[in-house]
Amino acid sequence: MVFPGIDFFLVLIIYIMIFLIITLSYNLAYGYTGIPDFGRAMAAGAGGFLCGYLPGRLMAYLMGIKEDYLGNVLIIVDKINVVLEKDPLMSIGLLVLTLILGAAAGGILGLIASLPLFRGIRLFYLGVTLLAIQISFNTIVYHWEPIIRGEFGVPIPDPFKWLGHYCPPNVAPSFMRLMGVIITSGIVLAITAYYCISVSRSPLGRLLKAIRDDERSVEALGRDVRKIYVKVMTVSYALTGMAGVLFAFYQRYVIGLNFDKVAWTFWPIAMVILGGLANNKGTVIGTIVFITLKRFIMFYKADLEFILPFSPVWLEGILLGTLLMAMLIYRPRGLFPETPEIPLSREEIEKLRKRT
Amino acid sequence: MPMQNEGKMDDVILATRNLTKRFGDLVAVDKVNMDVKRGSFSVLFGPNGAGKTTWVNVVTGYLKKDGGRVLFNGRDISDLSASETYRLGLARSFQIPRIFPRLTVLENILIAENENPGEGFFKAPIRASWEKVEKETVERAFKILEIVGLEDRWDALGGELSGGDAKLLDVGKALMSGAKMLLIDEPIAGVSPSLAHTILQRLRSIMKMQGVTILIIEHRLDIALRYVDYAYAMAGGRIIAEGEPSKVIKAPEVIESYLGEKYRIK
Ligand SMILES: Nc1ncnc2c1ncn2[C@@H]1O[C@H](COP(=O)(O)OP(=O)(O)OP(=O)(O)O)[C@@H](O)[C@H]1O
Ligand SMILES: [Mg+2]
Numbered sequence: 001m002v003f004p005g006i007d008f009f010l011v012l013i014i015y016i017m018i019f020l021i022i023t024l025s026y027n028l029a030y031g032y033t034g035i036p037d038f039g040r041a042m043a044a045g046a047g048g049f050l051c052g053y054l055p056g057r058l059m060a061y062l063m064g065i066k067e068d069y070l071g072n073v074l075i076i077v078d079k080i081n082v083v084l085e086k087d088p089l090m091s092i093g094l095l096v097l098t099l100i101l102g103a104a105a106g107g108i109l110g111l112i113a114s115l116p117l118f119r120g121i122r123l124f125y126l127g128v129t130l131l132a133i134q135i136s137f138n139t140i141v142y143h144w145e146p147i148i149r150g151e152f153g154v155p156i157p158d159p160f161k162w163l164g165h166y167c168p169p170n171v172a173p174s175f176m177r178l179m180g181v182i183i184t185s186g187i188v189l190a191i192t193a194y195y196c197i198s199v200s201r202s203p204l205g206r207l208l209k210a211i212r213d214d215e216r217s218v219e220a221l222g223r224d225v226r227k228i229y230v231k232v233m234t235v236s237y238a239l240t241g242m243a244g245v246l247f248a249f250y251q252r253y254v255i256g257l258n259f260d261k262v263a264w265t266f267w268p269i270a271m272v273i274l275g276g277l278a279n280n281k282g283t284v285i286g287t288i289v290f291i292t293l294k295r296f297i298m299f300y301k302a303d304l305e306f307i308l309p310f311s312p313v314w315l316e317g318i319l320l321g322t323l324l325m326a327m328l329i330y331r332p333r334g335l336f337p338e339t340p341e342i343p344l345s346r347e348e349i350e351k352l353r354k355r356t
Numbered sequence: 357m358p359m360q361n362e363g364k365m366d367d368v369i370l371a372t373r374n375l376t377k378r379f380g381d382l383v384a385v386d387k388v389n390m391d392v393k394r395g396s397f398s399v400l401f402g403p404n405g406a407g408k409t410t411w412v413n414v415v416t417g418y419l420k421k422d423g424g425r426v427l428f429n430g431r432d433i434s435d436l437s438a439s440e441t442y443r444l445g446l447a448r449s450f451q452i453p454r455i456f457p458r459l460t461v462l463e464n465i466l467i468a469e470n471e472n473p474g475e476g477f478f479k480a481p482i483r484a485s486w487e488k489v490e491k492e493t494v495e496r497a498f499k500i501l502e503i504v505g506l507e508d509r510w511d512a513l514g515g516e517l518s519g520g521d522a523k524l525l526d527v528g529k530a531l532m533s534g535a536k537m538l539l540i541d542e543p544i545a546g547v548s549p550s551l552a553h554t555i556l557q558r559l560r561s562i563m564k565m566q567g568v569t570i571l572i573i574e575h576r577l578d579i580a581l582r583y584v585d586y587a588y589a590m591a592g593g594r595i596i597a598e599g600e601p602s603k604v605i606k607a608p609e610v611i612e613s614y615l616g617e618k619y620r621i622k
Contacts, residue, residue, distance in 0.1 A: 195481050198480065198481040198483070199477075199480045199481055202474045202475075202480040203475045203486060204474060204476070206459065206467065210456045210467050213459070217450075217454040217456070218467070219437070220418070220439070221439075221442055221470060221529070221533070222439050222440075222442035222533075223470060224439055225439075340458075340459065340460050340511070340513065342462075343474065343490055344490060344491065346511070349462070352498065353510070355495060356499050356502065
């Protein structure tokens with residue numbers, strides 16, 4: 001049995017970070033606010049497919065390439081990469097711009113997808129509606145070739161290529177590229193984590209939990225709950241949109257089958273439930289555990305062939321199902337159940353109490 | 357009749373005009389006309405099923421009326437939602453307390469303050485933008501917690517409270533709202549007599565000190581009538597008597613429908 005090399009662990013870190021962005025933002029919507037969002041995959045898809053659509057066309061336009069983009073996409077992206085490789089500034093600019101637009105795309109999708117609330121739809125049905133919208137979304141991308149050539153997909157310009165070009169001797173360019181992805185994902189993850197954690201310890205976090213516990217009661221206290229749901233969906237989908245962009249750039253290719261509901265909706269839900277709803281620490285641990293398990297299974301698939309009584313292809317699904325069921329039976333509140341998170345510390349509160 | 361009264365709207369904070377609410381064939385609130393004087397402390401009482409809670413639900417936008425009007429501070433609020441009436445300064449508590457079970461007692465009170473900048477999606481992550489307001493709000497919340505006697509239990513979870521404590525917490529939420537008028541549905545139901553007196557005393561002093569108008573719904577008249585200065589009796593969806601409490605409970609309709617014959621002998 002071989003032991004995984006350094007690249008395996010670098011890729012593992014990338015996957016963990018990308019999924020942490022998703023699960024933390026998902027926890028904000030589901031764990032804290034109680035929105036049963038079964039359409040998360042389309043938020044990542046909004047960013048990922050945008051990555052297949054926009055940066056290449058934009059670069060082709062800037063470089064004055066007149067040929068039909070999709071018809072010659074392999075050649076054109078190669079040309080773009082030659083330019084990007086020598087132009088770190090352009091590369092970084094393209095990366096940042098796409099991340100911002102990916103967030104915008106996710107945010108707009110979250111906003112539109114939650115509008116049925118204003119037609120009086122109940123929250124539970126919104127969850128199901130989101131699943132339906134997500135399936136239509138992926139079907140359109142898959143079958144409507146002008147976007148990203150559907151099942152064939154498109155290559156994506158590589159904003160990390162310059163790192164290989166400028167890399168010190170003795171270091172593999174591929175290593176430098178992975179480091180680039182890690183650092184970028186790290187920055188986006190830091191922003192996401194900072195936002196989600198500080199919100200959970202703010203008056204807003206308290207309000208979101210109150211809405212989750214009793215929506216009508218919060219209405220009686222003067223809040224427009226539907227507007228708050230829409231805002232949460234917008235912010236949460238925007239953050240997940242950036243995860244989609246990162247994944248697409250990391251892969252350098254996106255096809256219509258990417259961002260499917262199993263890997264990008266159901267797995268993240270499982271991670272959050274395993275870790276503990278409305279508990280960011282639990283979400284982080286749940287995500288790390290699940291992703292690590294998943295990557296190791298994939299790595300040892302060939303070896304497992306001989307041990308398992310069934311094809312290892314099924315292992316992932318079986319594991320997901322069994323773990324979720326076991327969790328729901330034995331630890332329904334997750335590994336780390338929710339604890340009160342108060343904006344002010346206990347000491348501060350006791351001090352204020354003494355003053356009255 | 358209703359039209360004449362509208363000229364004197366200044367001393368009336370809340371008025372209903374022919375307010376009606378039906379549930380199928382049942383007329384739960386039947387053309388109710390009520391004027392609540394600004395700065396008063398009054399009680400609305402009547403038999404079970406008289407329509408008291410329904411009246412509150414319609415007035416506060418919880419239920420849609422079937423007819424009539426609701427005027428608050430001279431403004432027609434008949435078609436406003438529950439959150440809009442709250443923002444106008446009309447707060448309520450619930451007969452069956454509605455507590456956020458996974459928030460602490462203190463947080464349950466803090467939620468009633470709806471102008472904390474830290475509830476904004478941009479400001480929430482920036483602590484400096486709301487810390488000061490939050491501290492002031494916590495200080496104010498402790499004053500309320502003291503009134504309802506829950507200050508020592510501020511960090512207990514809402515879901516862990518006993519029925520009586522949950523009731524008190526719900527009343528606290530209404531007090532915290534800073535509203536101009538409070539509608540409190542059975543503030544002392546399930547509360548021990550000594551605490552019941554304390555609560556009503558304190559409600560009365562809040563009304564005096566802050567000029568808040570308070571209307572309570574209550575069955576325990578032996579305690580409640582000592583504190584209020586006006587009473588409305590309701591039965592079968594109608595107001596059957598109103599006025600000075602001692603006179604209202606002597607009205608024959610009230611004795612017949614609510615207090616029972618024994619009361620007359622006393
Ligand atoms: N949502 C509802 N649907 C149908 N009927 C209702 C509803 N709410 C109240 N009712 C009916 O309306 C009538 C008035 O009820 P309401 O709760 O207002 O009485 P109440 O005066 O508050 O009584 P109590 O003192 O027992 O609280 C009752 O007959 C009740 O059964
Ligand atoms: Mg009632």
